[in-house]
Amino acid sequence: MKTVLLLEKLKQVLQKLEKISQKSLTHPILNTILIKAEKNFLNISATDLEIGIKWWALAKTEQEGETAVPLHLFSSFLNFLPNKPITLHQKNNYLLLECGPYKSQIKTLPPEDFPLIPIIQNKNFIELKTADFCQGLSQVAEIASPSSARPEISGVFLSFQKEAVKMAATDSFRLGEKTIFAEEKGFSAKGMEGETSLIIPQKAARELAGVFGEGNENFKFSFSPNQIMVESQMKETSHIETIFVSRLIEGEYPAYQEIIPKKHDTQIVAPKGEFINHLKAASLFAGKINEVTIKVNAKDSKVEFFSQNQDLGEHRSSLQAKAKGAPLEISFNHRFLAAGLAQIKSAEVIFELQKNEGPAVLKPLGDPSYLYVVMPIKAS
Numbered sequence: 117m118k119t120v121l122l123l124e125k126l127k128q129v130l131q132k133l134e135k136i137s138q139k140s141l142t143h144p145i146l147n148t149i150l151i152k153a154e155k156n157f158l159n160i161s162a163t164d165l166e167i168g169i170k171w172w173a174l175a176k177t178e179q180e181g182e183t184a185v186p187l188h189l190f191s192s193f194l195n196f197l198p199n200k201p202i203t204l205h206q207k208n209n210y211l212l213l214e215c216g217p218y219k220s221q222i223k224t225l226p227p228e229d230f231p232l233i234p235i236i237q238n239k240n241f242i243e244l245k246t247a248d249f250c251q252g253l254s255q256v257a258e259i260a261s262p263s264s265a266r267p268e269i270s271g272v273f274l275s276f277q278k279e280a281v282k283m284a285a286t287d288s289f290r291l292g293e294k295t296i297f298a299e300e301k302g303f304s305a306k307g308m309e310g311e312t313s314l315i316i317p318q319k320a321a322r323e324l325a326g327v328f329g330e331g332n333e334n335f336k337f338s339f340s341p342n343q344i345m346v347e348s349q350m351k352e353t354s355h356i357e358t359i360f361v362s363r364l365i366e367g368e369y370p371a372y373q374e375i376i377p378k379k380h381d382t383q384i385v386a387p388k389g390e391f392i393n394h395l396k397a398a399s400l401f402a403g404k405i406n407e408v409t410i411k412v413n414a415k416d417s418k419v420e421f422f423s424q425n426q427d428l429g430e431h432r433s434s435l436q437a438k439a440k441g442a443p444l445e446i447s448f449n450h451r452f453l454a455a456g457l458a459q460i461k462s463a464e465v466i467f468e469l470q471k472n473e474g475p476a477v478l479k480p481l482g483d484p485s486y487l488y489v490v491m492p493i494k495a496s
Contacts, residue, residue: 117181117206119153121173123197123215126158129171130191132327133162136169137187145184150230151204151211152182157355158204161233162187167320168233169327170359174352184225185211193220233361236345241338242276244296246331246348250324252283252294255459255486257321261287268367271315278311284372285318290452291372291489292459314339315369320362327360339364376489377475380468382412382441384419385481388465391419392457394435398423399450401431407493408450412469414439423450444469447493448476456488 133149150161158175161168183206190211194202198216205212210221253272262270275282284293316324324346328335335348342364350357398408401423411420419437424430446469457465462480469476473495478488 117151117153117183117204118179119158119175119177120201120203121158121175123194123202124199125173126202127191127194129160129173130187130194133160133169133171134187134191135323135326136162136164136167145225145229145231147186147188148184148225148230149187149190150182150184150227152227153177153180153204153206155180161230163231163233165231166317166363167323168231168361170233172350172355172357174350181206182227183211184227184230185222186225189222193222233359234343235359235361236338236340236343238338238340241336241347242281243334243336244281246328246333246335248296249281249335249337250329250331252281252296253321253325254329255294256283256285256292257318257325258455259285259287259290259292260318260321262318267365268315268369271317271365272321273313273315273369273372275311275313284369285321286370286372289449289491290456291375292456293372293376293487293489295485297485312339313369314344315365315367316344316362317365320344324360324362327358342366375475376487377468377470377477379470380441380477381471382414382439382444382469384412384437384439384467384469385464386419386435386437386467388457388460388463390435391437391465391467392454394419394421394433395450395453395457397421397433398431399454401425401428402450405493406449406451407447408453409445409447411443411445412439412441413443414441415443441469442471444471446473446476447495448490449493452490453478456490459488460486 152159155177157172159172161170197218200216202215209224211224212221257272260271269286273284279298281296335346338345344362346360348358398421402408403425409422417439419435421433456478460480462483464481466479466481473492475489475491480486
């Protein structure tokens with residue numbers, strides 16, 4: 117194998133692959149990436165047996181071939197090289213690297229030991245705008261919670277419908293839902309009939325958003341009964357640039373729509389930045405269960421924040437806001453509230469509350485595509 121390509125392109129993809137490749141003592145091959153020199157292209161693959169990525173770049177290949185090389189050593193070494201073309205040359209059990217005045221060789225592993233990354237062969241797919249989909253995943257993925265008792269809430273729920281794509285995640289204490297509407301964020305489906313839903317692992321959702329999140333093009337989203345595949349093309353040619361595959365989580369996702377409140381007793385509309393500042397200030401005096409109490413008085417157009425810690429003291433502050441409905445005093449875990457506010461992109465936030473300690477809803481003002489449901493702390 118012998119091929120030449122731009123160093124900068126190689127470094128960009130290795131930064132993304134490092135999160136996929138595992139540090140495994142029992143299976144050293146999982147610490148490697150598979151490098152394959154093809155005609156006009158270099159192909160690099162990484163997998164942790166649950167997620168797999170195949171990536172291609174334009175290259176000048178003099179001799180085709182493949183080898184497996186330790187990813188972290190390879191990637192770390194590239195950081196010291198000048199921004200020039202790099203030559204990769206497989207010779208015996210070593211990968212020779214030449215870039216400017218630098219020449220090194222890295223011991224390799226047999227390429228036939230590298231795990232197979234399964235590719236979905238069916239022709240049915242949904243085409244989505246990369247940035248919109250990945251931003252939506254980022255807004256909900258961190259809410260999912262690893263659970264051996266309820267593996268279905270360990271992942272992100274995706275529902276592909278004719279009018280929209282919905283994605284949701286929950287940890288039983290809070291819930292996030294993002295909707296991508298067809299008429300606003302155009303997407304198309306080929307060969308899909310009716311609604312299709314699935315659950316992807318939290319790590320896969322994170323990595324998918326990380327791998328494709330910077331792109332402005334469309335990608336193809338395919339799935340089989342136990343796997344998804346996301347595919348993007350190069351800008352320079354019609355050749356595939358990236359293939360991302362992941363296993364799915366088996367099981368039926370909870371009917372989460374049933375816990376989203378259909379009505380509220382009190383509504384607040386407040387500047388997001390000021391809301392976060394008051395919440396963070398109150399959080400410094402919160403107790404062991406991260407409790408911050410919020411009191412709403414619509415007559416005064418005021419939202420009050422209170423927290424108390426017997427070892428630290430107490431905090432009170434008030435925020436002028438648009439408020440309507442019944443007066444309420446209710447407590448929340450400040451970490452859960454802050455996490456929801458952080459995912460809202462608008463300058464103002466809507467906060468809807470219920471009596472009797474029912475679930476509350478955070479929403480961006482003027483954007484119906486996202487909502488965040490959080491359970492209050494019940495009074496003892």
